Amino acid sequence: MNDELVARLADALGVPLSPERRAAAAESLAAQVAAGGGAAPEELDGVEPAVRFEPEPRT
Amino acid sequence: MSEPWTLGLAEAACLVRAGELAPSELVASVLERLETVEPLVHAFVSVDPEAALAEARAKDARAGGPLHGIPIAIKDIFDVAGVPTRSGCAARADAEPARQDAAAVAALRVAGAVLIGKTHTHELACGVYTPPTRNPWDTARSAGGSSGGSGAAVAACAAMGAIGSDTGGSIRIPAAHCGIVGLKPTYDRVSRGGALALSWSLDHVGPLTRRVEDAALMLEALAGLDEPLLAPGEDVAGLRVGVLRGAPFAPVEADVEDALERAIASLGDAGVTLEEVAVPALERGLAAEFSIVAAEAASYHEARFAETAGQITDDGIRGLLETGLLLPASVYLRAQRTRRLIQDALAAAFAAHRLDALLAPTVPAAPQLHDQLEYRLGGRQEPVIEALVRTTAPFNLTGLPAIAVPTGLGAGGFPGSVQIAARPFDERTALALARAVERRATPLGVPRGLELATANPT
Numbered sequence: 001m002n003d004e005l006v007a008r009l010a011d012a013l014g015v016p017l018s019p020e021r022r023a024a025a026a027e028s029l030a031a032q033v034a035a036g037g038g039a040a041p042e043e044l045d046g047v048e049p050a051v052r053f054e055p056e057p058r059t
Numbered sequence: 060m061s062e063p064w065t066l067g068l069a070e071a072a073c074l075v076r077a078g079e080l081a082p083s084e085l086v087a088s089v090l091e092r093l094e095t096v097e098p099l100v101h102a103f104v105s106v107d108p109e110a111a112l113a114e115a116r117a118k119d120a121r122a123g124g125p126l127h128g129i130p131i132a133i134k135d136i137f138d139v140a141g142v143p144t145r146s147g148c149a150a151r152a153d154a155e156p157a158r159q160d161a162a163a164v165a166a167l168r169v170a171g172a173v174l175i176g177k178t179h180t181h182e183l184a185c186g187v188y189t190p191p192t193r194n195p196w197d198t199a200r201s202a203g204g205s206s207g208g209s210g211a212a213v214a215a216c217a218a219m220g221a222i223g224s225d226t227g228g229s230i231r232i233p234a235a236h237c238g239i240v241g242l243k244p245t246y247d248r249v250s251r252g253g254a255l256a257l258s259w260s261l262d263h264v265g266p267l268t269r270r271v272e273d274a275a276l277m278l279e280a281l282a283g284l285d286e287p288l289l290a291p292g293e294d295v296a297g298l299r300v301g302v303l304r305g306a307p308f309a310p311v312e313a314d315v316e317d318a319l320e321r322a323i324a325s326l327g328d329a330g331v332t333l334e335e336v337a338v339p340a341l342e343r344g345l346a347a348e349f350s351i352v353a354a355e356a357a358s359y360h361e362a363r364f365a366e367t368a369g370q371i372t373d374d375g376i377r378g379l380l381e382t383g384l385l386l387p388a389s390v391y392l393r394a395q396r397t398r399r400l401i402q403d404a405l406a407a408a409f410a411a412h413r414l415d416a417l418l419a420p421t422v423p424a425a426p427q428l429h430d431q432l433e434y435r436l437g438g439r440q441e442p443v444i445e446a447l448v449r450t451t452a453p454f455n456l457t458g459l460p461a462i463a464v465p466t467g468l469g470a471g472g473f474p475g476s477v478q479i480a481a482r483p484f485d486e487r488t489a490l491a492l493a494r495a496v497e498r499r500a501t502p503l504g505v506p507r508g509l510e511l512a513t514a515n516p517t
Contacts, residue, residue: 006385014364015384021377028382037350037394038343049147049395049454050260 001028062089068219068273069128070352075128082128086115086173089130093217095177096509099198102212104135104145107177114173121279127171127279132218134209134254135177136184137161140419146255147182147189147205150367161253163264163281170280175218180207182373184224184257185356188231188429195234195506196473200426203236203447205229209267210237214506220268220277226257227348228422228451230265231463231478232310235421238465238474238503240493241267242274245484246402246458258355260395261348261455271464271494278486288487296330298488300479301412303419304335306342307449310437311423318466318475319420325466325499326418326492336412336419340404341453343397348452348486350386350394375444398456415488421463421476422447432512451478460486466492467501474503 003022008016017025025057063071063085070500074080090108102348109298119126124195133139136146138157145151160168167174181189189207195215202211210233210445213221215354223230225243233242241263249264256262257493266277275288302323311319323333344509357380360367364380371377408414424434424444433440459480481489 002100002163009385010381013384015223016368017381021381024374024378025381028378032350032353032389033483035346035350037390037392038345038347038397039324039393039400041393044393044396044400047396047399049392050398 001026003053064092066219068254069267069272069276070128070157071128071219071269072276077321079334081451082115082118082173083112085128086111086130086175089219090175093289093464096195096215096217099509100193100211100215100217101204102178102208103132103176104179104208104213104278106144108175109269111175113175115216117206118171123171124280125276126167126169126299126358129172129219130175131167131172132176132212132221133164134206134223135180136224137222138163138253139164139174140179142177144255146184148370149372150363150370152335157253160255162250163481165470166283167222169486172280178212178221180208180440181199182371182376183356183360184226184229184255185352185376185379186373187228187444188191188472189233193508194426195508196238197426198487200428201236202414203233203426206267207233209360210234210239210241213237213267213269214239215509220262220266220273222281223258223267224254225263225265226261226352227448227455229501230263230267230386231400231421231451231461232447234463235474235476235517236426238476238506239267239269240271240274240465241265241459241463242490243279243454243484244278244282245460248460248484248486249278254288256359259359260355263455271418271462271497273288273489274462282437289490289494294330295326297332298415298492299334299413300326300330300415300492301336301417302333303338303341303417305337305339307344307453311420312425312436314425314473314475315413315420315423316467316468319418319477320498321466321475322418322477322496325496327497329495331495332490333418336408336414336417337444338404338408340401344401344453345449346410346455347397347401348448349458350390351398352393353379353383354378357386367417401453405453408495416479416481416492418477418479420450421478424474425469427469454478454480458488459483462489462493464496465500465503466496468503472507
């Protein structure tokens, strides 16, 4: 994830990102992507997202 | 009778109901206390003493709901009719007064509460410091966040109770740092209507109080419950509690380990069966939490982001919103799927060990200094926000009710705290266990940082 790529992505998505903020955004985005939301895709095979909250414990 | 501001919320409510304490007397006393301590703790964004006193006087002559005449503070992310909601954000400095109360605020009014003021929040309810609020135990330290103003106000006895919001610990972290009780109820137990959102699927609304019974009373009002959550003689003997010690609840400071041991001993004395429980999936919680918050917060603020980005003071929050707007959908969805793994793992732990509740440290360390960015824990440096959120976020991701309760003073001079989480909608069990811990803990007394103000109440 480099500054130029992040700048182009921000432009394409209409996200206001000034030049002096590109490096920090690139670093943060790289960290988020690396963290991958907490699990690798293969670990999540067959797992549905918790987009609908179910308060009852599932066993 | 001692000064009314020293009373607990439930105790004061009882005296008001019995006609032994007038709402105006109670509110006047708390406002006087507020005036004394506010220059030290900076908990409030705004206070309207005249309006609060007028409302209290109007309640003197009549009976009311369970919080009749009780002075309550409101975190400044909740709409209060006629008052601007600034959410700790410069971009909202000129906000118009809200036209109507947030649902939680309306519920408090229906119960008879007197709203005395709005409390500071970390900017956009996203952070663990809450400037300019100071910790009543040591004003050089943070009250925690993001409901830090509510935590400091209640700990300093400048309000009998307050409401806050908790997306990744924002009720429980200030409660732990300030030595009070903080209850994050089950997800959506209390309406989020009329409150600034940080992350729709993680935000919870709940009370901060000085005593467990006070939190129960406030939650009953906030959630519109007909039955009391705490019975006077409720027995916890025979309940089964799982103790969480591994990551993400480790590493912690020695005082935090001591606090956990005290709580274990207290619950054991009360006849509770305790068992060590390992739930490795919880280690994934922090990454899932941060991705979900980034994506949902960015989406919530997107329409105004181009105009307001430059006015966001906290660079970390601006960066979080920028990252959230650029984050691939696949990462957000992976986080929501990880969240499902965590929900299932905790549910399985409850079932496999036949648990009624879980016990864990609330936070891993003592309150941070205002400019402190890292803790040293387990021999390594850890960002303060990651350290504080890693222990609280699991119960946001799972939506389980979790209550932070003080365990007494630690060797370092700061209050200890543990959190007790129960099954969905079983706040009753969490409260009963928290009260068992509270009853066996040495009372904290007046926060050290306020001793001078207490000694010289001018």
